[in-house]
Amino acid sequence: MKSIRSNIVSALAVGLVAFVVASCGDFKKSSVVNPPSTGSVDFSTYVSLGNSLTAGYQSGALYESAQEYSYPADIAKQAGVTQFEQPLISDPGIGGRMKILNLTGPVIGEDPAAGGAPLNSGLARPYNNLGIPGAVLYDMLDTSSFAAKAGPPRNNPFFQIVLRSPALGSSPVAQALALHPTFVSVWIGANDVLGYATSGGTVGILGPGSGPTDVATFTALYNQMMNALIAGAPNAKFILANIPNVAAIPFFTTVPAVVVNPATQQPVLNPQTGQPIPLIVYRHDASGNLYAGPADPQHDFILLTALDSLEAGVGIPTSVGGTGRPLPNQFVLDSYEYGIVSQAVQGYNQAISAIQASHPTKIALADIYTALNEFDQTGYEAQGIDLTSSYITGGAFGLDGVHPTSQGYAFIANIFIQAINKQFGANIPIVPISMVPSSIVIAPTGLSKIVWPEVRYSALEPVIRLLQARKY
DSSP: OOOOOTTHHHHHHHHHHHHHHHHTSOOOOOOOSSOOOOTTOOOSSEEEEESHHHHTOBTTBBOHHHHTTOHHHHHHHHTTOSOOOOOOBOTTOBSOOEEEEETTTTEEEEOOTBOOOBSOTTOSSOOSEEEOTTOOGGGGTOOSOTGGGGSTTTOOTHHHHHHOOGGGOSSHHHHHHHTOOSEEEEEOOTHHHHHHHHTTTSEETTEETOOSOOHHHHHHHHHHHHHHHHHHSTTOEEEEEOOOOGGGSHHHHSBOSBOBOTTTOOBOBOTTTOSBOBOEEEEEOTTSOEEEEEOOTTTOEEOGGGHHHHHTTTTSOGGGTSOOOOBOGGGEEOHHHHHHHHHHHHHHHHHHHHHHHHSTTTEEEEOHHHHHHHHHHHOEEETTEEEBSSTTTTBSBOTTSSSBOHHHHHHHHHHHHHHHHHHHTOOOOOOOGGGSOOOOOBOSOOOOOOOSOEEOHHHHHHHHHHHHSOOO
16 A cells, blocks of 8 residues: 555645646647558547546546547547547536535535536447446446436446447447447456445445456456457457556545544554554454454555545544544455455456457557556656646546546556557557646635545545446
């Protein structure tokens, strides 16, 4: 786990001032002056399959000004693609877009859940970007009703918004093949484990009490999906992306597992030992038995959703002014649960790598897992842009702590582009991140002292429901 962010006051203050200044600039969309060489890849019909990470979902919602900078849209622009249709939704989008309401804290709230509306739903063919927020691997070939998924238990409107009608194809893969694609990017599988991880191990792929999609099932489904795509588009080239490590994203790394003085942002030390005082949490022992006790500061992850409870004193010992009540398990991804998550991710990534290795002239691999681990350690600095994985001030992740910002998606797009160039002999230029706007929404307000971020659980709830709903 990352070291305690003892300098969060100054970091947030400097980062938000920099954000306000940068946001006043005149940003232009990335453009390609000279036609790039795409090597052995034909980009005439580019289709992308995936989940919210493919759709361009940001800060708890899907909305047009973010979708314009989805990683597939970035790739399309850099490759000179002129026809790349996305299911655009007017700002502030659908889902409940999170925004900074006040810099004192800062306080984070949200726009109305249904604040936007589809803009081009009348397109007479499938979209090129078929990323569906909340989708899991199983959904890629599932032919059940798109509209039905808007009701219980999924409560997900995005299947109907993105896929619209079975007349265009009865599944995401069917709609992709209906376009007769020449190039396909696939980034799917993160939600097969994220629902479990973001629930602190309490809600899995089959609902409460279950775990992530098991590796054998994931492998079989992934092979089935790729066999269908390769058979349906025999002349197409593909790029697959693997699944990132949850320990590299701020939803899991922002809140330390120790008591922090909110005024100084310094850990509160035990006067006898001189060591930070751990939070009191519900966690599992090595055998998987749940108990109440001190958190393991080095190996337990306190989730972003815990901030409301911590502010009320839950998880904090009475000796330092807390309630003494343990932080509920749903707000803690402990070392036992993280082991389950890590094992699933490693298994998924082995399955994805095996598919790519079996078709080396047809399929490239974007190693997102390694790239984001490295980014978490070193950040990104180039062209006057300095991105890190820190919450709010890092610039790479939005306010939900899971999904990238527009600049974060540009970083992701460049991982894809570099893999395409290497595998297929292309020289597609990378996205100039300095030309991509910052995208955290901030309400007009005066700068004040920044302390600990105040994130209401209600603001995070829409994205949590999206990730944790029973999938099949």
